[in-house]
Amino acid sequence: MASRILHLKERISRRDYTVGIIGLGYVGLPAALRFWEVGFRVLGFDIDPHKVKRLSAGESYIQHLPADRVASLSRSDRFEATTDFTRLGEADALLVCVPTPLTRHRDPDLQYVTQTADAIARTLRVGQLICLESTTYPGTTEELLLPRFEAKGLRVGEDFFLVFSPEREDPGNTRFGLATIPKVLGGVSDACSELGEALYTTIAPTIVRVASPRVAEMTKLLENIYRAVNIALVNELKILSDRMGIDIWDVIAAAATKPFGFQAFYPGPGLGGHCIPIDPFYLTWKAREYGMTTRFIELAGEINHAMPVWVVGKVVDALNRKGKSLNGANVLVLGVAYKPDIDDQRESPALEILSLLRQQGAQVNYSDPYVPRCHSHRHYPGLNLTALPFTAETLEAQDVVILVTNHTAFDLDLIRCHARLIVDTRNAFKGIPPDKVIKA
Numbered sequence: 001m002a003s004r005i006l007h008l009k010e011r012i013s014r015r016d017y018t019v020g021i022i023g024l025g026y027v028g029l030p031a032a033l034r035f036w037e038v039g040f041r042v043l044g045f046d047i048d049p050h051k052v053k054r055l056s057a058g059e060s061y062i063q064h065l066p067a068d069r070v071a072s073l074s075r076s077d078r079f080e081a082t083t084d085f086t087r088l089g090e091a092d093a094l095l096v097c098v099p100t101p102l103t104r105h106r107d108p109d110l111q112y113v114t115q116t117a118d119a120i121a122r123t124l125r126v127g128q129l130i131c132l133e134s135t136t137y138p139g140t141t142e143e144l145l146l147p148r149f150e151a152k153g154l155r156v157g158e159d160f161f162l163v164f165s166p167e168r169e170d171p172g173n174t175r176f177g178l179a180t181i182p183k184v185l186g187g188v189s190d191a192c193s194e195l196g197e198a199l200y201t202t203i204a205p206t207i208v209r210v211a212s213p214r215v216a217e218m219t220k221l222l223e224n225i226y227r228a229v230n231i232a233l234v235n236e237l238k239i240l241s242d243r244m245g246i247d248i249w250d251v252i253a254a255a256a257t258k259p260f261g262f263q264a265f266y267p268g269p270g271l272g273g274h275c276i277p278i279d280p281f282y283l284t285w286k287a288r289e290y291g292m293t294t295r296f297i298e299l300a301g302e303i304n305h306a307m308p309v310w311v312v313g314k315v316v317d318a319l320n321r322k323g324k325s326l327n328g329a330n331v332l333v334l335g336v337a338y339k340p341d342i343d344d345q346r347e348s349p350a351l352e353i354l355s356l357l358r359q360q361g362a363q364v365n366y367s368d369p370y371v372p373r374c375h376s377h378r379h380y381p382g383l384n385l386t387a388l389p390f391t392a393e394t395l396e397a398q399d400v401v402i403l404v405t406n407h408t409a410f411d412l413d414l415i416r417c418h419a420r421l422i423v424d425t426r427n428a429f430k431g432i433p434p435d436k437v438i439k440a
Helices: 002-014 028-037 049-056 067-075 085-090 111-123 140-150 190-200 213-244 248-255 279-290 295-305 307-321 349-359 392-396 412-418
Strands: 018-022 041-045 079-082 093-096 129-132 161-164 183-187 207-209 330-334 363-367 400-403 422-424 437-439
Touching: 002 190, 018 028, 018 085, 028 041, 028 067, 041 085, 049 067, 049 079, 067 079, 085 111, 093 111, 111 140, 129 140, 129 190, 140 161, 140 213, 161 190, 161 213, 183 190, 183 213, 190 207, 213 248, 213 279, 213 295, 279 295, 295 307, 307 349, 307 400, 307 422, 307 437, 330 349, 349 363, 392 412
Parallel strands: 018 041, 018 093, 041 079, 093 129, 129 161, 183 207, 330 363, 330 400, 400 422, 422 437
Antiparallel strands: 161 183
């Protein structure tokens, strides 16, 4: 076994090693680019033929990944994208980067992980390294993946190797990426960890080895639960401060001057992205197995989930002050991506706000320079809209404009000059009189 590990590590160091990436989305495609850029042959797998076709044509379907990087990848003889999962055996390492959403009952939906594991098991061969990167509850790697692979008669840590190494992708972040973020890794055995570390050392500055996959799985959940709970706290204080006539943004700015014991978190219209609104509930679900209720997590989820409703309530109040009903009003939402300067709409609070406004009879439109079409989403099947141009004429035609995502492309002076009424969820219009701007 030691000689096998040594041989595989030597192949990694020589780049005589094929890395397979399963799931070519916001996590998988950056990983494919990074491994290719450091010299590996990369084989990308996805069930979506549209993605495979675009990659093969050298096109980027993720806004913050430059087209020239993707074009260089696709032109290389060291990269291929495919929908053919019978080829999984061609890869020496397989990184599983598939979605882990929630069901409509807010329970873990691991269908993509289990389907992928079953596909890997069908072609699993001696020497392969399997790395699960999808965020999930502690125990997934050893409870769902390991039995499927061992059923082939192969021994973990000897014939094949299994680790969990959580993705830490932050779409659009130009400061931190795979080349600069430490990589947490937990293997099923020491041999698994050793081989996983050898692979990830080639793309990450530091490898943080932990005792087991369960520790690594819990680490990722802690990172996101920490943010979810603190955002919920400041969102709750935002509502209280609003009722007390206090500007929460002024409070945060003052508190942030303390050089110790305080970290600033900021309120908003709700949580977005694939991590923070979802990941905490994986642990909440798993905790029930141990007879425990994770009250902080569930309360934080309730508060953050209620923020779009609160925003719509502020819109109603703002229109009422102008003698206008929400029913029949022309409402423009600025920004449907979940964070600034990207095209990612996953779990964006803007989708819930648009849906709530429409339910109450508003004539709803949106503008977003990164999202020309707001297609139907799993939880919003009827939400099909086309972005309006961001112009003075568009702004003047609205009864109220809601700034949900503060893209840098939005000219705040243009909004201030031409919008009749502004509901600001991001404190972008600080200092503007309250008869023009309502904070939400």
